[in-house]
Amino acid sequence: MRLHEYQSKSIFAQHGIPIPKGRVANSAGEVKQIAEELGGRVVIKAQVLIGGRGKAGGIRLAKSVEEAEEIATQILSMDLKGLPVRRVLVDEIVSFSKEIYLGITNDRTERKPVIIASGAGGIDIEEVARQSPERIIKIYLDAPFGLHDFQTRELAIGIDLQRELWKPFNAIAKGLWKAFKETDAAIAEINPLVVASTGMLIALDGKLVVDDNSLFRHPELVEIRDLDAEEPVEVEARKYGLSYIKLDGNIGCMVNGAGLAMATLDIIKQNGGAPSNFLDIGGGASADKVATALRIICADPQVKVILVNIFGGITRCDEVAKGILAAQKEANKNIPLVVRLAGTNAEKGLKLLSGTNMHTAASMEEAAGKATRIAAGEKK
């Protein structure tokens, strides 16, 4: 679960990290008021849960209260990558001499948290990592002990930070580590952390991504989740424990298991088809869940055919078949189905579907081939 910039920065501030003066606003009127309070010169930043918003025109500077209102009106009517902008953050403008990158994540190979810093922060940090990896300093942390003072000094020296800023940098890095730990974060990131012309270190941007598996023990974070800023169909799917990602094609896919779901998409593409979605119904799905999954797929007007690919382990194919029948009964449009059932109770499942006009397939290759031909307008 990704938090908005304003939410992330507010959590960082609670851990002693200096952030610019500013507030979040829902309307141009509010933006005007905040801009007045901040003296007119402000930066207006779209609060959306996707990357690259700056390059898409979602971050702009205003030199006066009037301009702030005007820009806010424009940004608040924008769509960024298909999602409407509903909120903007209005921050004071901070002039600075240096941009630092500071982030913490978990390293899969080392099985440890790692803190990363670079003196070449800003929007091109990933390019820096690729082109000049020597400009990126990484220190692995031992979870029980956390971040030591000597480690933050090592980072500060590694990014050529002037000595008088080592202490505040230490406080910021430790604050970030605390925020990371307490929120069960997958990522806690400040980019850029700037050396302001006042001589202070200030976090101009902030990002927190929380580990979804830990949300059961973070009701306070679930509460501030901004569902309006997420793809509605993905929110709907998640409610039912389904993992759904919208794609561009016309072949709907319902599969159990993420690996098998990805392989199914790969094979559809190899056959010349184009999947409309990724959908993993998980293990042991009930008929209800299957029916919901099919409803979600059918809601996409592009879908011309649906491929069901199930290899039952915990999942029982007869439950899947019952779900398919239930969804078909209530569906008002007739989208052809290609069904491949294998594994636990596959015969039972196929028997339940035998009276219907569904296409069946013995393997996922065959199913992908059939679905691709139907999507292309051929009979079978």
Add this chain to the structure above:
Amino acid sequence: MSILINKETRVLVQGITGHEGSFHTGQMIAAGTNIVAGVTPGRGGEWVLDGKVPVFDTVKQAVEVAGVNTGVIFVPASAAADAILEQAEAGLELIICITEGIPVKDMIQTCAGLKKTQSRLIGPNCPGVISPGESLVGIIPAGIAVPGNIGIISRSGTLTYEVLNDLKLAGRGVSTCVGIGGDAIKGSDFVDLLRLFEDDPHTKSVILIGEIGGMDEEHAAEMIMNKFSKPVYAFVAGLSAPPGKRMGHAGAIIEGGSGGAKDKVEALLQAGVKVAGSPAKVIVMIQD
């Protein structure tokens, strides 16, 4: 012959009285697995599964009374990390954690704790391990696996079933099939298991089933190039996955911008691994 588990393996099921735990214990017994104990706190003293399996309150008690060397975990995500450490503290050699959805922070602490013990962890979020005809520890449907000389290591549950089933249909069998799990932080990776397969005289070749994310396949490729003598075949899922849904800069910086299926396939090919475009095509390659 096999790796990790065989006829002698004495298995404890943690969470044996739960819905999943109880159902799959029945399946494991039917597959010939030597289930010698179960653990559910507060239910010690009961006998379950038609009176065949004694239940203990703690793993330590089960080890003392029943003699256990391998544990399998079905408890909910919020309690699973604790269960792993309990089994390790009690001295189990092999711990297989089926539970999915364990918080990453818990797994990082657990892996740090495991370093101080002799235990090997497989999973979490995995289907378990099967040595067909000898033992099944986990949730793999036993009927789709037959004994043979091919080793399998997989990051995906249902893709594993797909490959086992295709092998069976092609008349080929498996020495041991290991689902290492799909989580970011896990107990064992491809390299750990390749080492065991290298030393297992009965395993003649190995199938790797990978997927996008992380660097497991790249590390496996490096190991295969230098220290692995048997033929390796692979399928990597996610070639058509959209790059969207990214986790911010930190992940990309750490992994140097890699983790995509294309890079993984490239690395494996360079190590001499035969990579197929689908699970079914992997099987065809082995027959060639």
